[in-house]
Amino acid sequence: MALYVVQFLTGLANASSLFLAACGLSVIFGVTRIVNFAHGAFYMLGAYVAYSLTQRLEGGLGFWAGILVAAAVVALVGALLEMSLLRRIYRAPELFQLLATFGVTLMVEDLVHLIWGPQDLVGPRAPGLDGAVTVLGLPVPTYDLLLIVLGPLVLGALWLLMHRTRWGVLVRAATEDRDMVAALGVNQKWLFTGVFTLGIFLAAFGGALQIPRTAVTHQMDLSIIAEVFVVVVIGGLGSITGAFLAAVLIAELNAFGILVLPGISLVLMFLVMAVVLVIRPWGFLGKPIQTGVKTIGEATRPWRPWSPATSVLVAAAILLAALMPLLLGSYGLSVGAQILIAVVFAVSLQFQMSTGGLDSFGHAAYFGLGAYGAALAVEWSGLPMEAALLVGPLAGLAGALVFGWFCVRLSGVYFAMLTLAFAQITWSVAFQWVEVTGGDNGILGVWPSDWASSPAAFYWLTLAVAVVCVLVLRHLVFSPFGYRLRAVRDSTVRAEAIGISRQRTQYVAFAVSGTAAGLAGALFAFLKGSIFPDVLSIPTSIDALVMVLLGGVATVSGSVVGAIVYTMASIWLMSATDLSRLVLGAVIVFLVVAFPQGIVGSLAGLVAGPLERWRRPAGAARPVALPAEGRQ
Amino acid sequence: MSAASAKLEVAALNSFYGPVQILFDVGFSVGRGEVVALLGRNGAGKSTTFKSLMGLVDRREGAIRFEAEDIARLPTYEIARRGLGYVPEDRRVFAELTVEENLEVGRQPARGDAATWTPERLYALFPNLAEMRRRPGGQMSGGEQQMLTISRTLMGNPSLVLLDEPSEGLAPKIIEQMADAILAMKREGLSILLSEQNLHFARLISDRAYILEKGRIRFSGTVAELEANTAVRDQYLAV
Numbered sequence: 054m055a056l057y058v059v060q061f062l063t064g065l066a067n068a069s070s071l072f073l074a075a076c077g078l079s080v081i082f083g084v085t086r087i088v089n090f091a092h093g094a095f096y097m098l099g100a101y102v103a104y105s106l107t108q109r110l111e112g113g114l115g116f117w118a119g120i121l122v123a124a125a126v127v128a129l130v131g132a133l134l135e136m137s138l139l140r141r142i143y144r145a146p147e148l149f150q151l152l153a154t155f156g157v158t159l160m161v162e163d164l165v166h167l168i169w170g171p172q173d174l175v176g177p178r179a180p181g182l183d184g185a186v187t188v189l190g191l192p193v194p195t196y197d198l199l200l201i202v203l204g205p206l207v208l209g210a211l212w213l214l215m216h217r218t219r220w221g222v223l224v225r226a227a228t229e230d231r232d233m234v235a236a237l238g239v240n241q242k243w244l245f246t247g248v249f250t251l252g253i254f255l256a257a258f259g260g261a262l263q264i265p266r267t268a269v270t271h272q273m274d275l276s277i278i279a280e281v282f283v284v285v286v287i288g289g290l291g292s293i294t295g296a297f298l299a300a301v302l303i304a305e306l307n308a309f310g311i312l313v314l315p316g317i318s319l320v321l322m323f324l325v326m327a328v329v330l331v332i333r334p335w336g337f338l339g340k341p342i343q344t345g346v347k348t349i350g351e352a353t354r355p356w357r358p359w360s361p362a363t364s365v366l367v368a369a370a371i372l373l374a375a376l377m378p379l380l381l382g383s384y385g386l387s388v389g390a391q392i393l394i395a396v397v398f399a400v401s402l403q404f405q406m407s408t409g410g411l412d413s414f415g416h417a418a419y420f421g422l423g424a425y426g427a428a429l430a431v432e433w434s435g436l437p438m439e440a441a442l443l444v445g446p447l448a449g450l451a452g453a454l455v456f457g458w459f460c461v462r463l464s465g466v467y468f469a470m471l472t473l474a475f476a477q478i479t480w481s482v483a484f485q486w487v488e489v490t491g492g493d494n495g496i497l498g499v500w501p502s503d504w505a506s507s508p509a510a511f512y513w514l515t516l517a518v519a520v521v522c523v524l525v526l527r528h529l530v531f532s533p534f535g536y537r538l539r540a541v542r543d544s545t546v547r548a549e550a551i552g553i554s555r556q557r558t559q560y561v562a563f564a565v566s567g568t569a570a571g572l573a574g575a576l577f578a579f580l581k582g583s584i585f586p587d588v589l590s591i592p593t594s595i596d597a598l599v600m601v602l603l604g605g606v607a608t609v610s611g612s613v614v615g616a617i618v619y620t621m622a623s624i625w626l627m628s629a630t631d632l633s634r635l636v637l638g639a640v641i642v643f644l645v646v647a648f649p650q651g652i653v654g655s656l657a658g659l660v661a662g663p664l665e666r667w668r669r670p671a672g673a674a675r676p677v678a679l680p681a682e683g684r685q
Numbered sequence: 686m687s688a689a690s691a692k693l694e695v696a697a698l699n700s701f702y703g704p705v706q707i708l709f710d711v712g713f714s715v716g717r718g719e720v721v722a723l724l725g726r727n728g729a730g731k732s733t734t735f736k737s738l739m740g741l742v743d744r745r746e747g748a749i750r751f752e753a754e755d756i757a758r759l760p761t762y763e764i765a766r767r768g769l770g771y772v773p774e775d776r777r778v779f780a781e782l783t784v785e786e787n788l789e790v791g792r793q794p795a796r797g798d799a800a801t802w803t804p805e806r807l808y809a810l811f812p813n814l815a816e817m818r819r820r821p822g823g824q825m826s827g828g829e830q831q832m833l834t835i836s837r838t839l840m841g842n843p844s845l846v847l848l849d850e851p852s853e854g855l856a857p858k859i860i861e862q863m864a865d866a867i868l869a870m871k872r873e874g875l876s877i878l879l880s881e882q883n884l885h886f887a888r889l890i891s892d893r894a895y896i897l898e899k900g901r902i903r904f905s906g907t908v909a910e911l912e913a914n915t916a917v918r919d920q921y922l923a924v
Contacts, residue, residue, distance in 0.1 A: 219789060226779045226790045233777045236739050237791045238765035238841050 055189035056312075062188065064308030065301065066197035069204030072300035073259030074277055075284040076211065076293045077252030083228035083291030084248045087139060088147065088466050090154035092256050093278030094161035098127045099257025100269045101169050104176045107264065113180040124258035131253030135246050141646050143245070147466050148412045152602060153645040155595055158274060159638030165271060167632070176264030183265070196265050203262070207255070208297050215293070224248055228291050275591050279477035282470040283322065287329050289339020290466070298337050323478050327459050330471070334462050358531055374516055378509035386508040387580065388624060393512075393519040394576050395616040399600035401569035403612035404526045406601060408535055409562040410542030411461075414469045415476025416597045418456065419449040419567035421589030423574025425483060428496040428584045438502040442575050449571015450564055452479065457563035461556050473591065480589035495585035499578045515576055522569055527609050529565065538562050570597075596623075599641060691750075692717050692845050692876040693738075693769075698747035700730075700737040707733045708900045711747075715845060715878050720871055722887035722908070723880040724922060725897035731880035732774050734897065735847045739771045740764055751845070768796055770843025774850045774880075776834040780823030784814055787822050787833055791840035799844035800873040807836040810866055828859035835866065846870065848879035852886045864889045884922055888912070896921045 078092045106119035134157065142150055182199055185192035215221035227234045227244055235241050260273065284303055288295030303322060310321040335341050359367065377389055402416045426448025430441040456475040460468055483490045490496065505511050529535050540548040541555045549555055578584045587593065596619070604615025626633045693715040700708040708730050715721045725731050737745045740761040749757040756764050765771065779787050788804050795801040808815035811832040817825065822833060831851060838846060851867065852860045867890050871877060881887040887894060887908070894911050896904035904917050911918065 219792075222782065222786045222789050225786075226782055229779045229781060230777050232741055232761070233773070233779075234790060235761040236741065236765055236771045236773070237837065238762050238793045239790070240760075240762045 055191050057309075058189055059191045059193055060308045060312060061305065062193050062197060062201065064305040065204070066194075066200040067307065068297075068301040068304035069200040069207075070259045070263060071277075071280060071284055071304055072204050072297050073207060073262070074256045075281045075288065075300055076208075076296040077255035077259075078281055079285045079288065079291055079293060079296045080211075080224070080255075081249055081252035082285070082466075084224055084231070085139070085143065085245050086147070087143070087150045087154070088470065089249075089252070090151050090278065091134070091157040091161065092154075092252070092281060093274035093276075094158040095127055095131055095253045096256045096260035096277050097165065097269075097271075097273040098130070098161060099123055099260030100176075100263050100273060101165055101174070102126055102257070103261030103264050104174050104269050105169075107177050116177065116180050120258070120261045120264075123261045124254050127257035127260075128250050128254035131257075132246055132250040135249040138642065138646070139249065140242070140245075145645065147469070148406075148598075148606075149602070149645045151412075151414060151466075151469060152595070152598060153642050155591075156638040156641030156645070158278075159592075159634040159641070161638075162271060162274065163632050163635035163638070169269075171271070173268040173270045175268050179265045194266075200262065204297070204300075208293065211293050220244075220247065275477075279474055279591075283326055283474045285336070286467060286470050286474065287326055287336050289336030291340070292336070292338035295336055295338030320478075320482070323475075326474070330459055330462065335467070371516075371520055375513065378512055383508040386512045388621070390508075390512045390515040390576075390580050391624075392617050392620045393515040394573050394580065395596075395600060395620040396613050397519050397522045397573035397576070398570055398597050399604070399612040399616035400523050400526055400609060401566045401573065402597045403601045403604075403606065403609060404529070404569070405562050405566035407606050407608075408530050408538050408542070409559055409566070411559060411563065412465075412469050413460075413472040413566075413594070414591075414598070415456075415472035415474070415594050416566075416570055417589050417591070417593035418472070418476035418479045419452050419570035420574040420577070420593060420597070421476075421479060421483065421586075422452040422567075423449040423571025424578040424584045424588045425490060425496070425574075426571065427575035427578045428499045429489070431499050432496055438500075438505060438579060441499075442572070442579075445575020445578070446568045446571040449574065450568040452571070453564045453567025457560050457567065461559040461563060473594065476589060476594055477591065480586055480591075483586040483589050490586070493586065495583055496578075497583045499584060500582050501579045505579075511580065515580070518572065518576060522572065523609065523613065526565075526569060530609070534558075534561070599644075602644065691715065692719070692752065693878065694748075694750040695738070696748045696750075698734070698737055698745060698749065700733055700742045700745040702733075702743055706900070707742075708737060708745075711897070711900070711902055713895050713902060713905065715876050718871070718874055718876055719893065720867070720877040720879070720891045722891035722894040723878060723897055724882070724884065724887060724894055724911075725880070726882060726922070729897045730900040731897055732849055733900075735771065735773070735849050735878075735880065738764070738769065738847060765841060765843075766793060768799055768842070768844040770838040770841055770846040772834050772838045772846065772848045772851065774853060776827075776830045778822035778825070778830045778833050778837075781821060783819050783821055784825075784833055785818045787837050788840050791837035793841040796842045796844065799842050800875065801842050802836075802839040804836075804840075807839060810869060811836060811862075828855050828862075831855060831859070831863065832866070839870070843875070845876040845878065848877060850880050850882065852881065852883050860886060882922075884911075884918070 074092065074096050078089055081087060081089050081092075103120050103123035106123050107116050110116065110119045138153065138157070142153055179196050179199070182195045184195050186195055186198060187193075215225055223234065223239055223244055227239075227241065231241060234244075263269075263273075280303065284296055284299040287302065288297070288299030302325070306322050306325055314321055329336070378386060381389060398416070398420055401419075402413060405411045405413060423445035427441040427445035430436040430444040431438075436444065456472070460471050460475070463471055484492055486492070500506065501511055505514050537548070537553050537558050541553055541558050545555050574588065577588065600615040600619045601612050602615070603619050604611030604613065623633070623637065626636055630636060691714045695714065696712045698708055698711040699706060711730070711734060713721070713723070723731050723734060733742060736742050738749060740759065745757070747757065748755060751764075751767055751769055754767075756767060756769070759767075779790065782790070785804065788807065813829055814832055814836060817829070822830065825833065835848070835851070848867070851863050855863065864886065867877060867879070871890070879887070879891070891908050893905070893907050895902055896917065898921050903921055904911065904914070906914075
């Protein structure tokens, strides 16, 4: 009994930190409609800055001053980011906003590395609160009790701010209808900056409060962001109280999950999240986000099957690729195989994003499942490569069927966040389930069959798979199924009115996409001969997104080009600099701001001439959810 | 209407949603203290005209002079602060906010050239609202929401109010109340531009009228002239 009470208290203490991080994200989204991926990075920065300040400041007053000043300093950085970057992308599609803020996360990671070094840091204990209180005979850290009180206090303060001040009323009004608030004479620019600064302050405060409890590490950002996404999805985007309830639920599940399912407590969290989302797709206190017509005014060129000339070009490109073993050595061929695998991975994501309109932020899950599926087939069942290459895509398919069942119930940012959360859960399982996956040590000795073991043979195998995969996915775009999928994407309501089920159609697309990603993952396992949890990590998902973005979301050929350019660039970057994340992050941010249609998309726009440009006055496809009467 | 005394003057206004042009060379004016009706059927471009004035469409071209100053390039909030009050057709009451809070969002400093409104004055104008100060906007009837959205705009002390179909979907009794309120606003010296499909309602309160069809102005004149011109009425307004 006593143990449960103590676990419950620990859960509440964790809930407070989680709530601080999550409510900031939720408030920011409510007003600016940006899902701030960099939120975890600011949480981490809060902890690092607080660490440095509390090293210099003495005593209880110094400690608390250090925590608060750290949060304020980081909030100021957030304000600068809002003014310099976010203001440029408020009108961009949400996918680009997520990507840009992820780019910021990458940059922060390397900057933290530069400033504070690679090692974990252990902060000071809170003066006067470093002891423990005995509860039912068991010790509970005094600091935890403080956190337990702090969570509801912050909730109350935010409630007062939102309901008793003019600023708060304006924020709530803007959460409902930004344009109307502007039409009533409110300058949204400063409202947005203010809200973003407040949100970042809360995240940094949450991070800073962690230093007496846990070591300050480089993993804090991505580990908190996945949990935060789960919390805001369950609580309802934009709702502060919802974030609090969900934070308590998730933190308690974690606390008790460790007792029930040690090792893989995340599975429990996953199950609960699934149940909540099936019953309330918009979370506890959230509201459905207007979707409907996605891109009014976006002048997309209609897709057409290849002309004979294009077919000849494609055949020539394939032939050229097939001749590579005559030109390249074994290193070159292994890079070539890696590029081809990236092509399959990118095209599988492009299919679901462009044809399906499903912006996944967790495509690594299916790639990783394919890789682990193939590796485990070899290691456990001793299957040969040929069979393992079937197990991989099947594992990707299985994952897509399970996760997709939940994901396709949602759309837009909810969908993106949920896919990311699922991928992160898969990563955690691979990381924690050491008996099966080897944990951080991975699975070694996944080698191809003899006939495919030479670099040239494996390269040709990969090329054959890539060509078939790309052609099949491209064929699907122009099949009746592809038409249905595009109909659902372009106008859900009209498609459903002629008898096409959105959920079922998108579910199938999700499964197809997951299978192809799984195939890419399986090949990847054999290329590398080993597999580690990082194939499932967020950066892997982002790799796929950047490849697609780089090439332009709208075209299959774009993804192929994007995958080739991006893979070569990142291999070169890794060898050229220690600060690859800083460079990559900056490149992503630059790409989003400069080429909102991707490289191939932008080139095609130039080729299409002035007419196209005239049709795109803002330079970007604008997602405008105009109400039906808006066209009067 | 001479240009010198015009409160609002619009010339050669073209508006677009993405690549689609909605308004074609629209021009009209509203004089000081005048009530002008913009008439037309559903889809004629009335709401788009209002949104264009407020800078709420994708793209617009042309001249919009308010108080003899060009406001066509200003951001929406700046247009509102100059004294152009906008009451949207779909009301857009903040559903989660109470009546009092909705009014607070609209509040702007007093202006030299226009009547100054307070919640108390508005509650006197719309007694129904006074009884539900704490009620969330989402839990009000259509008529009550219409009163609230007008009151919210008046809290900004505008000198010209754009009323987009103020009678739409309201019960006859509420429509009468609405007409009285608009006349009371006129007595306060406000200029008013309202859009209507309902000629009867517009006739009660307007001095002049324009007819809009398929994004173009087809008629302009006094209400009396419009009454006399059955051909125009049949062609552009009859359902």
